[in-house]
Amino acid sequence: MNKPEHLLQILQNEFENHSYGEEPAELYEPIRYIMSLGGKRFRPLLTLLAASIYSYDLSLALKPAMSVEVFHNFTLMHDDIMDRAPLRRGKPTVHEKWNANTAILSGDVMLIRAYDLLLDIPKDQFRQILHRFNQTAAEVCEGQQLDMNFETRSNVTEEEYIGMIRLKTSVLLGYALELGGILGGADEESVRLLYAAGENMGLGFQLKDDLLDVFGDPSKFGKQVGGDIIANKKTFLLIEALTKAEGTLKTELEKWIALETFDNDEKVEAVKKIYETLGIKEFTEQKINEYFARGLASLHALKVENSRKEALLTFVQQLVEREK
Template identity: 80%
Template sequence: MIKPEQLLQTLQIEFDKHSYGENPAELYDPIAYIMALGGKRFRPLLTLLATSIYSEDWGKAIKPAMAVEVFHNFTLMHDDIMDRAPLRRGKPTVHEKWNANTAILSGDVMLIRAYDLLLDVPKDKLRLVLARFNQTAAEVCEGQQLDMNFETRWNVTEEEYIGMIRLKTSVLLGFALELGGIIGGADENAIQLLYSAGENMGIGFQLKDDLLDVYGDPTKFGKQVGGDIIANKKTFLLIEALSKAEGTVKAELEKWIEMKTFDNDEKVNAVRNIYETLDIRTFTEQKINAYFAKGLASLNELSIDESRKEPLLQFAQQLVEREK
């Protein structure tokens, strides 16, 4: 039985030796830079795990799986420009290390290179894969635009927020699993179940990210705990708190949101206490568990020997239990 750790090791070797281009260096060095920053690599891993369920030859999915990760990092490069983010995975973002114009153009090439990698899909499946990838890529952009729209709105509903993170985050996880199923030779019903699994786990994953930003262990989370609170970012927790708060609790929350000058730790502690008063943590955890349960249920519906599904199910459980 193949282990996720083996697949990750293989992926890393392939990424390390892959060339995105050389000249001009100003165009290609930023791509090598952001890809070398690492990350969890779980999207391409999902593709390989899904392929391995239906085929012993999971190696045929390596380059298409890499395409998913290259596309993901392309979106990060452009998102960082829009967010004016100074750091990515603890290192300067591309637009900070070089400049915004370079980051835009290098990102454009990354999207093209993602298509190059997808060309490794078997010819009889290529048209379907490209159509699904195009749909997914457009949806990710739609999600990013909605996220930016929400920055100027304080009446964002839970339903709207879930819809936004479905587009911005989870459809790519759905595609990653779907892609693996297509390459592995899964039937149409199984491909739909794989997509549904990724979509629901993706929503759970983003909600868990929102939760960890408030309650994560700083030594494990990898970024500043409470950063979303400091920035007034409209996470699931804040949206629910604004919806549920009344009277003095609502006034207190709005005071911290509107405050221009404050001590970071004091604001984080105050807003976290409001979340505790409203039982936001428990409510969020219930939502996370519900979405992951839907995803796991779809995987369990796959009509194939349990032993073949086991590596993917084990990895999905790791996503549920993650602390960073």
């Protein structure tokens, strides 16, 4: 059985030795920089784990799996510019370390290199995979635009938010699993189940991010707890709080959202207390568990021996239990 940690090490080695280009250095150094910042690498790992269910030879799945991660980091590079984010994984973002124009152009090359990593796909699978890659890439961009639209709106609904994170986050996880299934030789129904698993897990994963931003352990979370509250970011928690709050609680919540000058720690504690009073943490945890349960149900429905699914199921359980 291909254990997740073994496959992850293979991926790390491939990324460390992969060349995106050399000259001009100003174009390629930012790519090497953002890829060297690491991250969880769980998207390409999902591709390899899905492929391993149906095939013992993962050589054909390795570069396409890397393509998923390069594309993901391309979106992060451009998202950071749009968000004016100063840090990525605790280090300066590319546009801060260089400049916005360099980050835009280097990001463009990353997208091209993501396509390069798909070139060795067998001819009988190439059209299907390329079509799904393009569809997924467009959906991720649609999700980012919706996220930006929400910044200027005060009435975002739960349904709209779930639709946005499905596009911005979940579809790429669905594609990562689907891609592995196709490359491994899975039948059409199994490929559909793999995509559904990734899509639902992606929703659970993003809601877990929203939750950890408020209630996570700062020593484990890896970034400032309460950052979403400080920025008035339309997260699942804030949307639910605005829907459920009444009377003085609603007035207080709206006051903190409207304030332009405030003490960060004071605001985080005040809004967090409102969330606790409204039971937002418990409600969000319930939603997270529902989406992960749906994802796991799709994986359990795959018609293969349980031993073939064991590595993927183990890794998914780690995602469910993560604290950062």
